[in-house]
Amino acid sequence: SATTALQWIGDRSYGWYLWHWPAVVFTSVTVGDHAALLLAACLVALVPTALSYRFVEQPIRVRHSLGGSRLIAGFAASVATVLVACLVVSVGAERAWGLDVEPTVLARDNLSHVHGCHRAPQPATSQCTFAPTGAASRGVIVFLGDSHVAALSDGVIQAGNSLGYTVIPFSASSCPFIEVNVLNGDDCTLFRQQGWDLIDDVHPALVVVAAASSVYLADVGSTQPWIHDAEGHPAASRAAGIELWRSGLKWTQGELARRGIGLASIDVVPVYPDEHFERHTATVLSPGRQAAHMTVQDLGAQRADVLAAEHQVLDKRFHLDVGARLCASGVCSTMSPDGEWLYYDSRHLNRAGSLFVAGSLRQQLAAILLTQ
DSSP: OHHHHHHHHHHTHHHHHHHHHHHHHHHHHHTOOOHHHHHHHHHHTHHHHHHHIIIIIHHHHHSSSOOHHHHHHHHHHHHHHHHHHHHHHHHHHHTGGGOOSSSSSSOOOOHHHHTTOBSOSSOOTTTSOBOOSSSOOOOEEEEEESHHHHHHHHHHHHHHHHTTOEEEEEEOTTOOSSSOBOTTHHHHHHHHHHHHHHHHHHOOSEEEEEOOHHHHHHTTTSSSOSOBOTTSOBOSSHHHHHHHHHHHHHHHHHHHHHTTOEEEEEOOOOOOOHHHHHHTOOOSSOOSOOOOEEEHHHHHHHHHHHHHHHHHHSOGGGEEOTHHHHTTTSEEESBOTTSOBOBSSSSOBOHHHHHHTHHHHHHHHHHHHHTO
16 A cells, blocks of 8 residues: 555665665766656665665664674674775776776877877978878878877878878977967977978978967967067067968968969867866766867857958968868867767867868868869
8 A cells, every 4th residue: 555655665764865875976977967867766776775674774673682693794794895895996996997988089199190290300201101092192282280280180181192192291289380489489490491391392282281370379468478579579469469470371371382382271170178178087987078069159259360360361262171060060069979079188189080070171172272
């Protein structure tokens, strides 16, 4: 009867109160905190509640005194249970419960990193020349710039090779391949000179550049801004920094035009707050990172003025925008619709992310190369 059921639950209510908490917390962390799931967890908690009532509470309540041997045995069993639980948790945590806690999320396994094309003392041309298979190469695409070049290398190589072109990526951290002064100073001057030597050596059909323009310009006005003028003075305002960026790109385009070589630029990818990646690291109970998002309006606010300045130099036809692919639904995300992680930190695509945009890069590169 209903009264009997209520009495049964009432007798076990305190045990149920104790057991439902770990069930609810574990469900919330591992599965989700939807009301139906949490209610199911509470009901499942009735199983250990009934067992503990039958084999722990009742024997103690009915037998007012326990023999010495039973008391010792019970104490030993309790201690053993705790030790076994600690051992299981320790071993499981150490081995991540058999899960790949960081499934290439933070792996810098892009081809440029693997083949030593990034931050090399000089262009490693022999191991960083990626030629198409099968038919003879139709020409060379040189891909130059900062760490965004390394991050995008797989997509550009795949796109270029599919069009019949050999691709040579060469990059250095925080060194855009445009004539602008950044904090890395002498290192970037050396990198750019090596880039020009590479261009003169292979005489490519096209030079493609990529850089974290929105990042360099975001800190204008801070205590240690990236962008400096020719005399080494930091840009006084974002507008001044953007003008230095625009004029540097103009100079680079002119030098390439003098050599009879075209220039294309990949627009900066969506950049997310560093705090998100620090806050959403994987855990044993939650092995997958949570995706970061931004709207296309937020992306526009982040980079619109930078792109406008770049478009004054390069016609829009010579801009490759992977943001269109990363924000196809109107909301940018660090994760693909299929649940694949696309970034290895807040501003760089991983290998999967680079290949995710390869198809878009191919279409846009094909249109550019037709105009050459």
